Amino acid sequence: xxxxxxxxxxxxxxxxxxxxxxCTYSDSASNYFPWYKQELGKGPQLIIDIRSNVGExxxxxxxxxLNKTAKHFSLHITETQPEDSAVYFCAAIPPxxxxxxxxxxxxxxxxxxxxx
Amino acid sequence: DTxxxxxxxxxxxxxxxxxxxxxxxxSEHNRxxxxxxxxxxxxEFLTYFQNEAQxxxxxxxxxxxxxxxxxxxxxxLEIQRTEQGDSAxxxxxxxxxxxxxxxxxxxxxxxxxx
Numbered sequence: 001x002x003x004x005x006x007x008x009x010x011x012x013x014x015x016x017x018x019x020x021x022x023c024t025y026s027d028s029a030s031n032y033f034p035w036y037k038q039e040l041g042k043g044p045q046l047i048i049d050i051r052s053n054v055g056e057x058x059x060x061x062x063x064x065x066l067n068k069t070a071k072h073f074s075l076h077i078t079e080t081q082p083e084d085s086a087v088y089f090c091a092a093i094p095p096x097x098x099x100x101x102x103x104x105x106x107x108x109x110x111x112x113x114x115x116x
Numbered sequence: 117d118t119x120x121x122x123x124x125x126x127x128x129x130x131x132x133x134x135x136x137x138x139x140x141x142x143s144e145h146n147r148x149x150x151x152x153x154x155x156x157x158x159x160e161f162l163t164y165f166q167n168e169a170q171x172x173x174x175x176x177x178x179x180x181x182x183x184x185x186x187x188x189x190x191x192x193l194e195i196q197r198t199e200q201g202d203s204a205x206x207x208x209x210x211x212x213x214x215x216x217x218x219x220x221x222x223x224x225x226x227x228x229x230x
Contacts, residue, residue: 006158034218043120043207043221044159089158103149103161103174104219 002027004092006107014115019080021110023090024072030092033073034104035064038087047088048075077112085114118142120222122208128228129198136194137225141210148191149219150183151207152176159207159221165191198229 003026013019025033031052036044050057050064050073057064061080066073077084091104121140129135141148146167151159162181163173167188177183180198185191195202205226211219 004158032217036221041223041226043122043223046218046220049218091158103151103164103172104159105161106158108156108158 002030002092002094002105004090004105004107006090006110008110009108010111010113012113012115013080015080015082017080019075019077019084019112021075021088021090021112022072023074023092023107024070025092025105026071027092027094028068028071029094031095032093033064033066034091035075036089036091036106038089038109044089080112080114082114082116085112087111120208120210120220122206122222122225124225125223126226126228128230131200131229132197134194134196135198135227136192137206137208137227138190138192139208139222140190141208142220145210145212145220146188147211147219148185149209149211150191150193151209151221153205153207153224154203162193195227198227200229203227203229 006023034049037047038044048062048064050066061078063076087109089109090107093104123138149164150162153159161174162177163183165185168185180196183193205224207224209219209221211217
């Protein structure tokens with residue numbers, strides 16, 4: 001099955017600086033890579049995703065890059081703000097269904113702390 | 117609110133009791149997923165439904181767990197004879213179709229077994 005590794009586990013940056021979170025995946029067939037933001041006591045919120053047919057996607061201050069050859073993808077947040085403080089999860093999923101593979105496989109999460 | 121809705125938000129139960137959680141997905145979504153999340157970890161896949169059919173169960177889903185989606189709309193997750201190790205956040209998500217599409221999560225049900 002798929003395995004997703006996420007680094008770092010904790011990231012502290014000054015407000016206004018950029019933050020980068022990195023993930024690697026094991027199944028080369030995986031073709032969909034979402035990122036979720038989770039605030040304390042709440043469910044994960046989808047913030048951006050990327051499919052394997054593109055290398056980069058951007059939405060305002062958030063961008064995701066994908067390197068299929070190296071099997072890694074990254075989340076970039078620019079001009080960080082206090083409300084960006086949360087736990088961020090990357091995930092991956094292969095295109096085939098059945099065999100327990102039709103759910104997302106998540107990384108362990110990155111606690112992003114924005115220092116004022 | 118047209119998002120995924122879960123009830124209750126919190127549940128405290130004594131070990132050995134049965135509990136049931138409910139999930140109402142986004143109305144036009146025919147796929148519904150259950151995940152479990154323990155402290156400091158990412159969500160772990162438990163099971164999913166395509167309409168009313170339960171198509172897959174994770175190894176994490178012991179025989180004390182059962183899920184239903186009788187009419188292809190809301191779903192319930194029941195845990196029988198709860199154990200302290202069942203304490204976790206139980207998350208429900210829904211999506212329009214097979215995996216490679218956006219999945220939206222509910223707020224979760226926090227279960228504490230004492």
